[in-house]
Amino acid sequence: MESDNLIRYKNITFIVTKDCQLACKYCYLVGKNSKERMSFEIAKQAIDYLLDEKRNFREAGVVWDFIGGEPFLEIDLIRQICNYIKFELYRRNHKWFNNYRFNFSTNGLNYHESKIQKFIEENLSHLSIGITIDGTKRKHDLNRIHRNGKGSYDDVVKNIPLWQKQFPNEGTKVTISSDDIPYIKESVLHLYDLGIHAVHINCVFEDVWKEGDDKLFEKQLVELADEIIDNDLYKHFECSFYSEEIGKPLTDNGNWCGAGMMIAVDAAGNFYPCTRFAAYSLRSKRPIIIGNVKDGIDKNKLRPFLTLNRTAQSPQKCIDCEVASGCAWCQGENYDAADTNTIYQRSTAICKMHKARVRANNYYWNKLYRKLELEGTRDEFEKNRYKVKPFIC
Amino acid sequence: MLQYLNILLDDSAVSFCHYEAEKKQRLMSIDMLKAGIRFAMMENLMIQFVFPDSPLPKEYYSVIDSIDHFNIKRNSEDSDVCVVENWDFSKANANVPIVVRTTKEVFFQKHQLLNGIIAQAKRINIIITNVNTFNNDDFKEYKGILDALREQVERVYIDRKSPQLNLLTDRMMLKEMNNCGAGDTNITLAPNGKFYVCPAFYYEDKGDSIGDLEQGLEIRNKQLYKLECAPICRHCDAFQCKRCIWLNRKATLEVNTPSHEQCVLAHLERNASRDLLHNIRKLGSLLSEQEDINELDYLDPFDKRDEWQ
Numbered sequence: 001m002e003s004d005n006l007i008r009y010k011n012i013t014f015i016v017t018k019d020c021q022l023a024c025k026y027c028y029l030v031g032k033n034s035k036e037r038m039s040f041e042i043a044k045q046a047i048d049y050l051l052d053e054k055r056n057f058r059e060a061g062v063v064w065d066f067i068g069g070e071p072f073l074e075i076d077l078i079r080q081i082c083n084y085i086k087f088e089l090y091r092r093n094h095k096w097f098n099n100y101r102f103n104f105s106t107n108g109l110n111y112h113e114s115k116i117q118k119f120i121e122e123n124l125s126h127l128s129i130g131i132t133i134d135g136t137k138r139k140h141d142l143n144r145i146h147r148n149g150k151g152s153y154d155d156v157v158k159n160i161p162l163w164q165k166q167f168p169n170e171g172t173k174v175t176i177s178s179d180d181i182p183y184i185k186e187s188v189l190h191l192y193d194l195g196i197h198a199v200h201i202n203c204v205f206e207d208v209w210k211e212g213d214d215k216l217f218e219k220q221l222v223e224l225a226d227e228i229i230d231n232d233l234y235k236h237f238e239c240s241f242y243s244e245e246i247g248k249p250l251t252d253n254g255n256w257c258g259a260g261m262m263i264a265v266d267a268a269g270n271f272y273p274c275t276r277f278a279a280y281s282l283r284s285k286r287p288i289i290i291g292n293v294k295d296g297i298d299k300n301k302l303r304p305f306l307t308l309n310r311t312a313q314s315p316q317k318c319i320d321c322e323v324a325s326g327c328a329w330c331q332g333e334n335y336d337a338a339d340t341n342t343i344y345q346r347s348t349a350i351c352k353m354h355k356a357r358v359r360a361n362n363y364y365w366n367k368l369y370r371k372l373e374l375e376g377t378r379d380e381f382e383k384n385r386y387k388v389k390p391f392i393c
Numbered sequence: 394m395l396q397y398l399n400i401l402l403d404d405s406a407v408s409f410c411h412y413e414a415e416k417k418q419r420l421m422s423i424d425m426l427k428a429g430i431r432f433a434m435m436e437n438l439m440i441q442f443v444f445p446d447s448p449l450p451k452e453y454y455s456v457i458d459s460i461d462h463f464n465i466k467r468n469s470e471d472s473d474v475c476v477v478e479n480w481d482f483s484k485a486n487a488n489v490p491i492v493v494r495t496t497k498e499v500f501f502q503k504h505q506l507l508n509g510i511i512a513q514a515k516r517i518n519i520i521i522t523n524v525n526t527f528n529n530d531d532f533k534e535y536k537g538i539l540d541a542l543r544e545q546v547e548r549v550y551i552d553r554k555s556p557q558l559n560l561l562t563d564r565m566m567l568k569e570m571n572n573c574g575a576g577d578t579n580i581t582l583a584p585n586g587k588f589y590v591c592p593a594f595y596y597e598d599k600g601d602s603i604g605d606l607e608q609g610l611e612i613r614n615k616q617l618y619k620l621e622c623a624p625i626c627r628h629c630d631a632f633q634c635k636r637c638i639w640l641n642r643k644a645t646l647e648v649n650t651p652s653h654e655q656c657v658l659a660h661l662e663r664n665a666s667r668d669l670l671h672n673i674r675k676l677g678s679l680l681s682e683q684e685d686i687n688e689l690d691y692l693d694p695f696d697k698r699d700e701w702q
Contacts, residue, residue, distance in 0.1 A: 253702070288646060300525075300654075304647040307624040307698055312649075339613040342647060344622065 009101075010057050011262035012050060013065040014043060016077055018267070018280050020069040021109055022152055025143040026177040026204055028276070028333070030283050032069055038267040043081045045293035046265040051088055053296070054095065061099035063128075067264075067275055072106050075115045082123060103128045105173065107144070109152065111159040120166060131156065131163050133194070134174050135187020142179055157194070164195050171198030171238075176217075178208050184220040188239050189227060198238045203357075205333040207349035214356040221360030229368050235384070244365060246326025247358035253309045259331035259343075260305020269293035273305050276332025285336050288343075304343060305331070313346045327354040397579035398438040399465075400429050401592055402453070403445035404584055407467040407476045409492050410573070411522050411637055412593030418445065421584040423453060428606045429582045430460050441465055441474075441579075443592070480506055490516040490557075496523050497531055504538050507558070511542075512549045516557035524637070525644045527654040532661065532692075539665035543672075550673050563633035564666035565673075565683055570626065572636035576603070576618030576648070580610070590618070590648075593639035623649040625656070628701040629694045630687070633666070634659035653693055660692040 019034040020027075050057070064085060066078055082102055089097040102123055108131035110116060120127060133156050134140040141151025163170070172191060176184060184201075191199050203217075221241055228234050228242075259274040270289045272278050277288040291297035311319055313334065318324060327350070331343050338345035372378040404419040421429075433440045440462040466472035468484035475486040477493050480503045485491050491514050495503070500521055507517065527535070542561060549556045556562065563571070575581075575591035580603065582588055587602035588610055589595040595602075604610040616622045618638060626636055626649070636651060636659075644652035651659075667686035673679050691697050 300644040300652045301646060303625070303645050303653070303695055304650040307650065307695065307702070309624055309702060312622050312624050340617075342614055342617060344617055344647065344649060345614055 008060055010059040010062045011065055011258070012062060013067050013262065013264035013275055014038060014046070014078075014081065015068070015264060015266040015275055015278060016043075016066055016071050016074040016081075017069040019073055020107070021073070021146065022070070022107055022144055023147045024145065025179075026175055026208075028204075028206070028281055030280065032280060036267040036280075037074060038077060038265075040077060040080050040084075042265070042267060042269045042293060043077070044084060045269060046271075047081070047085055047088060049293055049296055050263070051092055051094055051096075056297075060095065061101075062096045063101045063103050065103045065105075067105060070107050070109070071104055072110055072113075072116055075113075075119060079115075079119050079122075082119075101126050101128055105130050105132060107132055107152065108156040108159045108163065111163060124166070127167075128170065129163065129167055130170055130173055131160065132173050132175075133157065133160065133191065133196075134180070135183060136190045139180060139183035139187040142183070143175075143177065160194050160196070169197070171200050172196050174199055174201040176201060176203045178210050178213055181213060181216045181220060184217070185224040185227065188224055189233075192233060192237045197236060198240075200240045202240070202328065203350055203353045205328070205330040205347060205350055207337065207347070209349065209353060214352040217353055218356035218360050221357060222363050225360060225364040225367060229364070229371060234368060235381075241357060242361050242364045243326060246361055247323040248325040249322050250310065250324040253311055255308045255310060255313075255331075256327075256329050257331040260302050260308070263290075263297070265293065271297055273302065274332060276330060277335065281332060282336050285338075285341060288335070308343060313344045315346065315348065317351075318346060318348065323355060323358045326358070327351070395436065395438060395578060395580060397441055397574075398429070398433045398436075399441045399443055399579060399581040399592065400426070400433075401443050401581060401583050401595070402426070402449060403447075405445040405447070406443040406592075407446065407465065408494060408592070409443065409465050409474060409476050410494075410520055410591070410593065411524065411635075411640055412591075412596055413522075414592070415596060418447065419584050420445075420449070421586075423450075423456060425584070425586045425606065426453065426456055428586075430456065432582070432606060434460065439463070444469075444472075482506070482510055485510075485514075487514045490518060492518045492520060494520045494522055497521050497527060497535070501531075501534055501538065504542065507542060508545050511545055511556045511558055512552070512554055514556075516559070518559045520635075521658070524640055524658060525652050525654050527658065532657055535658065536661050536665070539661060540668075543665050543669045546669060547672050550676060550679065559633065560662045561666055561669055564631065564663050564686065565670045565680060567632035568684060570620055570629075570632050570634075570636070572620075572626075572634060573638060574618075575638040576612060576615065580612075582606070591639055597639070617647075617649045624702075625651060625694050625698075629656075629659075631656075631659035631663040633662060653695065656693040656695065660689070664689070 016038045018032050018036040020032055071078060106129060111131065134144055137153040140153040144152045146152055174187065188199050262274055264272040264275040264278065266278055269292050271291040273288060273290055275281060279287040290301040329346055334345060334347045335343045337347040372381050402421050404415045404417055406414055408414040440460060442457055442462055442464050444464060444466045446467055463473040464471065465474040467476045467478065469475060470486055472486055473489055475489050475491050477485050477491055539560060542558065546556055546558060546561055580588050580590065581592050581595060583595040585599065587605045589602055603612045620627050638648045640655055641651050642648050670680060670683060670686060674681065
């Protein structure tokens with residue numbers, strides 16, 4: 001689903017600020033700061049360049065992503081940028097006119113504020129907003145904390161009803177690190193209780209896993225599977241941990257990650273193959289800058305990204321793996337963790353967690369299908385299957 | 394598999410490829426030289442000594458002669474590879490391969506000088522040092538020059554000679570990729586006692602070593618220097634392409650990914666080679682055993698990635 005989206009839609013990300021109210025423990029942004037805020041002039045130059053270059057962007061539509069830090073800290077700038085985009089798409093009679101979306105991932109803290117609500121009202125039909133809430137209060141507050149150490153759950157959860165009313169089909173993104181594992185089951189069920197139908201959940205790609213984490217993870221996922229199936233929650237809710245597509249040998253040789261097919265631009269006007277290659281996202285490597293708003297994109301710098309495939313970057317154990325499908329990777333994390341300055345060395349830190357997920361996933365589908373067959377409701381399930389809106393990375 | 398060890402005898406050792414050597418002299422110590430030779434013997438590597446212009450201390454020559462080797466020198470009678478700078482062939486040794494290092498601008502001006510030596514020289518290797526600066530106009534000019542040189546090579550073939558000019562004749566003779574091989578078939582020992590992927594990596598960043606004489610070799614991600622891990626190149630049949638690992642990294646930041654410019658140049662050469670083979674065959678039974686070179690509708694395999702990905 002992800003790759004399909006990337007072919008049809010160009011993802012263009014504005015890193016409008018590197019500031020955030022939170023100091024989440026698992027955040028990959030190691031260089032957050034309050035100084036690097038995008039100016040409208042830089043955003044305008046980026047938009048002009050990208051719209052001028054329509055010959056090089058074959059995608060039928062575009063997703064304009066706004067990311068931070070916390071993007072809504074810059075709501076005035078965002079409104080100005082979006083108005084300019086809409087005006088220019090119209091003025092140029094651009095193919096993306098009326099085939100665009102504005103996409104936000106927010107911590108939700110200031111979601112209720114009038115400026116943000118006004119922006120939502122103005123752009124609702126072209127807007128996707130995901131609020132990140134990690135689950136129960138104790139799970140959420142374990143990682144998602146204010147700079148003073150106070151948990152942010154209470155500040156976010158109060159905005160969930162308004163968000164769900166405005167975006168009933170939007171899901172939330174949950175990130176799992178080592179310390180979160182004991183709370184997975186309760187957290188997913190809690191999010192369902194809050195009315196969130198789709199929970200996009202994934203383990204961090206960084207090498208954080210401790211001995212025994214995979215067993216604990218598997219246990220949580222099996223217990224969650226029991227809860228979802230025994231209480232018929234599968235009829236109305238989705239959890240991305242369970243998918244019939246994962247855990248099979250791979251025959252295709254495509255790249256998992258869309259880095260390079262998307263473009264990110266930061267406050268300095270530099271272009272990146274994805275935000276994860278900007279300096280503030282990298283622990284140990286230099287940023288990969290593929291151009292800037294003045295000189296445009298250096299196509300030579302994109303060539304490695306656009307020709308990257310699975311076998312060229314994977315160790316033999318991944319190529320031979322019999323449960324390889326669904327085993328994800330982040331190109332930025334691969335680069336950051338690599339022994340040399342390359343995007344061609346796949347990090348396998350997530351291996352044992354993927355295998356645990358596959359075992360629990362097999363359990364889920366075996367249990368669910370047996371139940372449906374015994375009830376004689378499998379056809380009905382297939383017909384009414386809950387369809388989640390695809391999550392765009 | 395490693396086969397060759399380049400030993401730079403001095404920081405000012407002559408450049409025989411795309412990179413620029415340093416002007417400042419720094420001689421490799423004789424103990425290091427001996428250790429380098431010993432390393433090559435233990436690893437079963439053929440040594441290519443790269444000489445500076447200034448003479449070495451006398452004792453170095455006996456150490457160098459203690460092992461079978463090749464000499465790479467500038468304009469020298471006793472070299473195995475003779476490097477020519479500034480298109481001055483007056484002191485070139487025609488009995489060994491001649492390396493002509495040139496910018497594209499000078500190549501465009503002086504290429505006709507090759508006409509006089511193609512028939513005499515054992516082999517000529519043209520190295521264009523600023524490959525990544527080619528633009529569309531340069532490509533057109535390069536193609537025209539290759540066509541002119543091709544006609545010259547054809548004339549030599551009519552005289553029943555078999556000249557070697559890397560840009561035109563290598564592709565005709567090759568059945569598989571034959572590229573620079575840095576980090577894969579050859580590595581370099583620098584005067585500081587450290588190993589590098591090639592001399593260019595040493596001159597660009599001395600901290601970018603892949604081991605030293607004391608600790609041995611440590612080529613991290615060494616698979617990336619091999620053809621199998623080069624997505625564009627492994628689908629390409631411009632077998633004569635230099636596939637310069639250093640230029641790759643400079644232009645694309647990855648050692649396994651060539652620039653657009655490197656690909657187009659290699660394909661213009663390949664296509665000229667195709668025409669050359671076609672015309673030579675008209676002369677009789679010459680090169681009849683060589684495989685045909687197919688016609689292509691592209692100059693950069695990257696543009697066809699949807700077909701091979």
